[in-house]
Amino acid sequence: xxxxILSVRDLHTxxxxxxxxxxxxxxxxxxxxxxxxxxxxxxxxxxxxxTALSIMRLVPEPGRITTGEVRFRGEDLxxxxxxxxxxxxxxxIAMIFQDPQSSLNPVLQTGYQxxxxxxxxxxxxxxxxxxxxxxxxxxxxxxxxxxxVKDFPHQLSGGMRQRAMIAMGLSNTPALLIADxxxxxxxxxxxxxxxxxxxxxxxxxxxxxxxxxxxxxxxAGLCTRVIVMYAGRIVEEGPVERIFDxxxxxxxWALLRSIPxxxxxxxxxxxxxxxxxxxxxxxxxGCRFHPRCPFRVERCFTDDPVLEDVGPEQRAACWVTxxxxxEEMGARELVDVSxxxxxxxxxxxxxx
Amino acid sequence: xxxxxxxxxxxxxxxxxxxxxxxLVKHFGAGxxxxxxxxxxxxxxxxxxxxxxxxxxxxxxxxxLGRLITQLIPATSGTVxxxxxxxxxxxxxxxxQxxxxLQMIFQDPYGSLDPRMTVxxxxxxxxxxYGIVRGRARATRIQELLRVVGLNxxxxxxxxxxxxxxxxxxxxxxxALALNPRLIVCDEAxxxxxxSIQAQVINLLEDLQREFELTYLFIAHDLSVVxxxxxxxxxxxxxxxxxxxxxAEIYESPKHPYTKALLSAIPVPDPKIQRNRRLVELxxxxxxxxxxxxxxxxxxxxxxxxxxxxxxxxxxxxxMKAPDHVAACHFSDEVALVTAPAE
Numbered sequence: 001x002x003x004x005i006l007s008v009r010d011l012h013t014x015x016x017x018x019x020x021x022x023x024x025x026x027x028x029x030x031x032x033x034x035x036x037x038x039x040x041x042x043x044x045x046x047x048x049x050x051t052a053l054s055i056m057r058l059v060p061e062p063g064r065i066t067t068g069e070v071r072f073r074g075e076d077l078x079x080x081x082x083x084x085x086x087x088x089x090x091x092x093i094a095m096i097f098q099d100p101q102s103s104l105n106p107v108l109q110t111g112y113q114x115x116x117x118x119x120x121x122x123x124x125x126x127x128x129x130x131x132x133x134x135x136x137x138x139x140x141x142x143x144x145x146x147x148x149v150k151d152f153p154h155q156l157s158g159g160m161r162q163r164a165m166i167a168m169g170l171s172n173t174p175a176l177l178i179a180d181x182x183x184x185x186x187x188x189x190x191x192x193x194x195x196x197x198x199x200x201x202x203x204x205x206x207x208x209x210x211x212x213x214x215x216x217x218x219x220a221g222l223c224t225r226v227i228v229m230y231a232g233r234i235v236e237e238g239p240v241e242r243i244f245d246x247x248x249x250x251x252x253w254a255l256l257r258s259i260p261x262x263x264x265x266x267x268x269x270x271x272x273x274x275x276x277x278x279x280x281x282x283x284x285x286g287c288r289f290h291p292r293c294p295f296r297v298e299r300c301f302t303d304d305p306v307l308e309d310v311g312p313e314q315r316a317a318c319w320v321t322x323x324x325x326x327e328e329m330g331a332r333e334l335v336d337v338s339x340x341x342x343x344x345x346x347x348x349x350x351x352x
Numbered sequence: 353x354x355x356x357x358x359x360x361x362x363x364x365x366x367x368x369x370x371x372x373x374x375x376l377v378k379h380f381g382a383g384x385x386x387x388x389x390x391x392x393x394x395x396x397x398x399x400x401x402x403x404x405x406x407x408x409x410x411x412x413x414x415x416x417l418g419r420l421i422t423q424l425i426p427a428t429s430g431t432v433x434x435x436x437x438x439x440x441x442x443x444x445x446x447x448x449q450x451x452x453x454l455q456m457i458f459q460d461p462y463g464s465l466d467p468r469m470t471v472x473x474x475x476x477x478x479x480x481x482y483g484i485v486r487g488r489a490r491a492t493r494i495q496e497l498l499r500v501v502g503l504n505x506x507x508x509x510x511x512x513x514x515x516x517x518x519x520x521x522x523x524x525x526x527x528a529l530a531l532n533p534r535l536i537v538c539d540e541a542x543x544x545x546x547x548s549i550q551a552q553v554i555n556l557l558e559d560l561q562r563e564f565e566l567t568y569l570f571i572a573h574d575l576s577v578v579x580x581x582x583x584x585x586x587x588x589x590x591x592x593x594x595x596x597x598x599x600a601e602i603y604e605s606p607k608h609p610y611t612k613a614l615l616s617a618i619p620v621p622d623p624k625i626q627r628n629r630r631l632v633e634l635x636x637x638x639x640x641x642x643x644x645x646x647x648x649x650x651x652x653x654x655x656x657x658x659x660x661x662x663x664x665x666x667x668x669x670x671x672m673k674a675p676d677h678v679a680a681c682h683f684s685d686e687v688a689l690v691t692a693p694a695e
Contacts, residue, residue: 043546043547043548044546143636157637157638158410159637160637187409187410187573188409188573188575188614188617188618189409189613189614189617189634191617191619192616192617192619192631193631193633195619196631214546214547215619216547216621217576217618217619217620217621217626218619219621220619220620220621220622220623220625220626220627221619221623221626221627221629240623241623241624244621244622244623254548255547255548256621258547258548258550258551259547259550259551259576259621260551260554260576260577260579260580260581261576261580261620261621261622262575262576262579262603262615262618262620263603263620263625264579264580269555269558270551270554270555270580271551272548272549272551272552272554272555273548273551273552274552276516276518276549277546
């Protein structure tokens, strides 16, 4: 394969709080290749958004990137000066967020804000900027773009605001677009349109995309490769088909079975993952997933697993892996789910 | 929980209606002469023992409808009957007594619990309101309710901030169960939770339904969750019901183009399927509920509407299109031909 456009190595981002040091991103390494769409999935607090903000060097206080490398086109972004970073942000790497409402300035016209994004980077002469803004708004399928450029953000619907954000992100044709839950606040029909739009942009202008989301359906449609994060670490990565068809980490496996599917018949009981994600100030010893893992062995309590090859281009950090869980531990699609058990009712009743 | 067992019809069959809604309207004043037509003339039934899913996009009126049914807000016109009692006619103490049987679980597990009350007091508040139990019996009941929702019964003296989102939602469920209600309206009850925790709460709601013979109105924007938990699904668009059917039936053969578009937009966590799905494109944006379109409210965005023509002129009635399947569309026969998600 080609040289990666983005190479993250052993990234650590920590939050220094009164209660202790939160290890939000704890040794994350991955590559992104030109034109690729990479999904980073996981639940709240797993470190997926912090990984993105670390790449952009936008980690909020009291957080700090403590060690690691973020190589973009071969250069380490963590060694850049704040001025150099400002140049890169918006020009080479753009980021879109979940909430377009708070990312747009409410007292400036939408068109002006898109124009401004181009003018700060001197990419387009001033005379051309207005013209290009309209073209961009058309490209993200905002109807009546010529009129809409004069609208203030509150005059646009949620979906249109997100499209305007994407137009702004694309205004300098960045090589890399990082999208952090860009459709989570939107209705499903609008979400579907935004996802189609991102897909087209990836195809048409060859922008590499990092899609950060908790929604596995979104990843299935858009991404070619997936990284699954849990408690600040990558627990599994691989091509999207492998991760969905043949997950090897029990967390990935359980996550895929805990979501109801629109195309499934009713009343297959959902497989829930017992317990809660760990406290990242004092993460569990050994594998961080072991307290919730149905297939843990003795070693999982003490030894920290590292990412190892488990299939073609697929890696997982697990001492057991699902292959063994199926072969030796009787893992079945709905093993150990008796009525009541997965809802937590019976286990708690036993304690009490 | 000791309460005389109620008769439970198998879910999905034509059981007795527990709730009957007729021509219900809620307009919110938005100016001197304008009003937001949040719910604009809806009629339907909720059957005893079933889970009726209610879906639609933001602003379609689904949450307002939930609040109208539980009598949290007064209706502009129309009726809501619970069993033999017409709730919309009742006032004061008589309404208060009926309300015991209708409870609600809210979306935000952080905002819906008073941070200064202990969990025990939160759960017992409905019991205190109605003066049902005191002293020892009250403490026992709190522990019983905590156990029922899968929390440690000895957590009664803790405060909400000591619990995770999923656990708080369990506290909200325990509070809703305190008065042995017959109907629980779940308004986006699991939307704010992480996926692995969502599954725990969905499973809990299903267990509780079986154990206490509950009827649910399950309001959510996530159609996958609604399909999973519901016996029947009702779809709303701009204050109107556009379709009601059995949840498998509505997924397999929707009779309203809006339902079809909504279904085609749900991402499926399977790359092979998701890659090849085709979206039923809706043109434009959702119109304002202050000034809804004439005729069929969906005609401005509908892929099969006759405009100008009947769709812009005449409002389609909600009528039977198949057994136990109603929809409000002049051309429901054509819905099957609208570009389907390819397999």
